Amino acid sequence: MVAGGALLHEQVRSSNIRSVGYSQADRVLEVAFHSGALYRYDSVPADVHSALMAASSKGSFLARFVKGRYPYHRISS
Structure with a gap:
């Protein structure tokens, strides 16, 4: 686990994340x-988080099932 924003983060294998x-x-x-940007998405169900963590491509999953579906804001750049 590594510190991210306000939450403890788990490192993942991804070319983007x-x-x-x-x-x-x-x-x-x-x-x-990896760019240093940190985003927070709100109202995300636990099953979506679990599916993201299990996805073979984290970036593709994020783009398809999270971005544009949940309110978000950029925490840092």
């Missing part, structure tokens, strides 16, 4: 990119 953090209680997903 460095780590992912999730709070089931708050339904908040944080995604840290």
Whole structure:
């Protein structure tokens, strides 16, 4: 686990994504990119987080099932 934003992050194997953090209680997903950008997605169900972590391509899953579906904001660049 590594520190990301407000959540503890788990490093992932991805060409774009460095780590992912999730709070089931708050339904908040944080995604840290290798570029240094950190995004927080709100109202994300636990099953979506689980599917992201199990996906063979984290970036493709994020683009298809998270981006544009959940409210988000950039925490840092």
